[in-house]
Amino acid sequence: MASLDTVSLAILLGAVLVLAGILSSLLALRFGAPLLLVFLAIGMLAGDSGPGQLQFDDVRTTYLVGSVALALILFDGGLRTRFASIRTVLAPSMVLATVGVLLTALITAPFAKYALDLNWTESLLVGAVVASTDAAAVFLLVHTQGLRLRPRVGATLEVESGTNDPFAIFLTLMLVEYISLGTGTAAHVMMEFAQEAVLGAVVGVIGGRLVVIALNKVALPQGLHAPFVTTAALVIFGGSQIMHASGFLAVYLAGIIIGNRPTRAHNSVVAFLDAATWLAQIVMFVLLGLLVSPSRLGGSVLPAVGIAFVLMLLARPIAVFVCLAPFRFNWREKIFIAWTGLRGAVAIFLASIPMLVGLSKAYLYFDVAFVVVIISLLLQGWTLAPAARKLHVALPRAERGPRRVELDLPGQLEQQLVGYPVRPKSLYFRRGLIPSWSKPTLVIRNESILTPIEAEPIAPGDYIYLLAPPEKAESLDRFFVDMQPSSAPDPHLLGDFMVSGEHTLAELAEIYGVKVSEDESGHTLADYFDVHLDRAPKEGAELVLDPIVLVARSISGGRVNVVGLRLPEDEETPPPLTRRQALRRKLADLWSSVAGV
Template sequence: MDPADLNLALLVGAGVLLAAVAAVRISTRAGLPSLLVYLALGLLLGEAGLGLDFEDADLTQVLGTAALAVILAEGGFTTDWKVVRPVAPLAGVLATVGVAVSVAVTSLLVHLVLDVDLRTAIILGAVASSTDAAAVFAVLRSMPIRSRLRATVEAESGFNDPPVIILVTVVTSSAWADSSGPGILGQIGYQLVLGVVLGYVVARLGLWVLVRSALPASGLYPVATLAIAFLGFAVAGVAGGSALMAIYVAGLTLGNADLPHRSATGSFAEGLAWLSQIGLFVLLGLLASPSRLWEALPSALLVGGVLTLVARPLSVVLCATPFGVPWRDQAFISWAGLRGAVPIVLATIPMSVGLPAAERVFDVVFLLVVVFTLVQGPTLPWVARRLGAATGDRPRDLPIESAPLEEIGATLLQFSVPPGSRLAGVEVSELRLPTGSAVSLLLRDGAIAAPTPTTVLRVGDHVLVAAAREDHPAVERRLRAVSDHGRLAGWHVDRPERSPARFGT
């Protein structure tokens, strides 16, 4: 590539990226999901705007899959397993049986009403039925939703991408003519289980190495952590398992472990996830052809209406009722099944294999995502309040960053006292840290001091704790317990927790 062309490409890329970052603020103030702004930016750069001609569906599919892998890894990393574990069975059923019901209902009605062949109807039903992890994570994590209810929708969105991708791949391939229903279900089950196992095993092995390594720079820990997650993705893909399921499970495993420099790793993963979303949506906007979209609008409204008002609610009722989920929570789960990048990326698969109806499928899905995101995204907070899914703001989680000191077998832990934390007002001696651990440094109002046992912590304090390496997990548990429950935390959290009396508490 000529240096001048490279400079021009970097100039355009940096400008688009900065515009996309600024669009996050704009979309937040306007109450619109940011993905719509990114799609609009792609359309503006495309053939109907600045005239950039881009029609490479194969490249879009490859880059889209890589971007989804980053988004799922970050989603898993930032998911609290303690919250997800009680709802994992329900989320798993929604992601498998629920998706199957949704695909069947949508495909049948599309086949009858739109008068398309069965193969095209199944592709449309499957592509549209998968909820989008990026959209769900971005929207729900900015809303005060009951933790278990939010965890159900998030876990479903993380789990349901792999089975739909497998289904679409089989239906669009030459194996479609020889495939049977039980055969496809067996293949989906095999790839999912293998992806879960390999993602977990690779993450645990990588974690074992990482926590015993003293890397020369703290910035290497986030890179190494993400590399472990992608190793799980690659190993599962080579072994014939679901690579996306593997990287989500790997991210979940790593995110719920005692990682060195955890806060830095979380920030790094969040930044990469945002970059992936921006690049993915802009790319999909480039691939779309506005001249064809108006023709597909009636079909998109029909498919989206069937999916949102019939197929999705029916699948949630059938899956959630046996778990005793109240109807109000079922209604929220149904409405919170947001669509985003995943359906549009899946719609590029028929284009990459050259199916006759591929362009129509892509146009319908593209418009479906845009229209129903405009309807569902902005109304979700109102729906949450009406259905009792919203809750008051809770105290912020206590972010604790750790750094291993390999030569002396110790760990340094650093945290800041956030607003709402019950650490504020607690004396250092009342932390009751494990023997041998000590609060060694305190930064307050820009001044560094050595705290005494009677020093009272305040909101905004930056605190440094030194602990033996083997006491690291116990120190973190104790600090978080005091942050949640105050100086009497031992009487609240040292006993086994009772099961919540109501789903979603």
């Protein structure tokens, strides 16, 4: 019975720790503190050096929980990533995720060697452990601090932080293997990297497609779709690892495949994974906090603080500026991307690998990573929002959207039911406007269900449900938010015509014959200003689109909503391009589509 009581006590204490982390997150959100520090602090207070006096040194369990947590976090990140929004930043993001991680480790290593009295291989391992940014830390802080980043900057950070973990893990494992076995050549390392990357990509793409087929073909009972997808993600991760492929890359790619295909119960899957990743992060950080021993940190605190500042102020900025040199990022964007290289659970998780295999000085790597993460979250985490605004990479927050309800309809994937409360100042109520691709289906009024015809005229306070394609559901929001008063046109602006900022570049190209890249053809004029201006748009801002000059005539909710078109004078037809000029233009267009310039 004593052993049963011990198990019950462990369950109770574990649940209390997680509950304390969840409740304390409310306080951290209120004051803008990095939430991940709260979970670490809970674990430290419960550990053997804190009031809790819990003896915990199970590195294997911590590694297991950390692997599952990181796999779910990366899968959730891929699931929420729209491929259309990241296509133009794939090249700079992948360079940052590979060359950037390697450069960061190489620049950090010399300081670690002399500060910690290590040999070159051990110091490079320290650099590899702290080299990658943490996706969960970056976007959790961006969300909690109310930031809306410029699309190109946000997409670059999103893809980089989601894809640099596999390379950092690979680099760490290679160095641990070399230190423990004393063997390894450059050719062996390159072969291992190629095998892990290629196999991981193949398993991720195939696994993602199989999950999509299973979701749409297998008639699962209601409520089991989300657990099925979550379990399938872990199967993809575990299978990849057994095949000596990168499981972390595989689950991230599988998430992108699943998130960009029409599937059943997509909304319930996303909501379930949101809760699962939150719980995974809390458990992982609490366990990492339990492993920390403040009494052991004394001898390595000062060198670790020095490494943290070298990483933030020297290694990361140099790596970012070198990697982004071929791409047209301005200096403000480069500085912000460099400063947003937050370290989080990944660094501490990587530092647990030497402990797991029993390397000498293993606890030194863990303690250094812990101090680096604390300083990064405190210094970079708390200054993220001011830095974004000071560097003009933050857009004004859009007005809060309406409360949207999305319901999947069994038996088909093309339509879903989308519901909104009707506001008295909304575009739908005042003008009766609704997109042609949506169809009002039912209205709820005073707890009664009515057809749209029975409910005529629609009244404020009604709830209306419409059929709409899942990928367009969010576009309905603007019809159900309060209309903002539009500003009067500025007579000093020289636009010959005025059009709505909601028109797409493809529509403009069709009417005026301007040249628009395929990647940007679906962007609205408002999107075009967001992407290409160096700062938040203001009235009078101008952008060139082929021969036309776009002039911002009116701003609403921080975005351009009326655009003036300044058309060129008639000019002589230019002479046809030579073959060499045509080839150069095609190569330039190809580079623009890949590099996002």
